[in-house]
Amino acid sequence: MRIWVSRPEPGASRTARRLAELGHVALVAPVLRIAPSDGPPPTGRFDGLILTSANAAAPLAAAGLPEAPVFAVGTRTAERAERAGLGSVHCADGDAVSLARLVAAHVRPGGTLLHAAGENRKAEPAASLTAAGYRITTWTAYAALAEATLPGPVVQGLMGRDGAPLAAALHFSRRSAEIAVHLSGKAGLGGAFRALAHYCLSPDVALGLVELGVAAHFVAARPSEEVLLAGLAASD
Structure with a gap:
């Protein structure tokens, strides 16, 4: 099966390798690109x-x-943190609720926390931790910039002009899913995009599609790439 991987690099290439191991053909065409933040990092000590x-x-x-x-x-975030040289890394279960619980298990309320995040971010877990008495500083560490047009290889794939037609798409974030819908529609290929089998990392990602009129074919039971890719076989 030929599958569109729209997530940013370097994750897109890693996912493509996993798809190849499973016998699929990946079309790597991110709709987001990661750029460094212009803002200076915070100073001081955090708990x-x-x-x-x-x-x-x-x-x-x-x-x-x-x-x-x-x-x-x-897990993936923890692995990247360890490879970057950050010490004493604790790993949550892939969602904001478990992350807030993890913090609470190690840091007392009233503690100071630094949330290193992207320019486009969700309210959680910062909102829950603030309500629980933690003092949070948020630092925009990077920006995920949306592509202005649908990548050319995806246009060709949706039109069936470049080898095997696209059969499915993997969605790893709500924002990238919403951008994929928007760019496909802008290119006049909204119908072809909706006809794909859409595999989503979480219910929140799937909701981004559903609210824009695109049905989710598979939603991972927990936000893990392994669970998501296992869905390819389960849905055959």
Whole structure:
């Protein structure tokens, strides 16, 4: 099966390799590109460092902050944090609720936390932690910039002009899913895009499609790439 991978690099190429191992053909064409933030990193000491995206790991490591425990939202983010040289990394179960619980298990209310995040971010877990008495500083460590037009290889794939036609798409974030819908419609290929089998990392990602009139074919039971890719076989 030929599958569109629209997530940003470097994750897109890693996913493509996994798809090849499973016997699929990946079309790597990100709709988002990661760019460094212009904002200076914060200074001072924090009781904990929060990572809700692997893309923030390297900028956080480069900030040179005093050592503090790192709380990563999931396995991939934790791995990137460790590779970047961040120490004492704790891993949540892939969602904001488990991340907030993880922080609470290690840092007392009233503690100071730094949330290194992207320019476009969700309210959680910062909102829940603030309500629980934590003092949170949010630092925009990177920006995920949307492409202006649908990537050419995707246009060809949706039109069936470039080898095997696209059969499916993998969606790893709500924002990238929404951008994929928008760009496909802008290119006059909304119908062809909706006809794909859409595999979503989480219910929140799927909701981004459904609210724009695109049905989700498969939704991972937990936000893990392995679970998502297992859905390809389960849905055959």
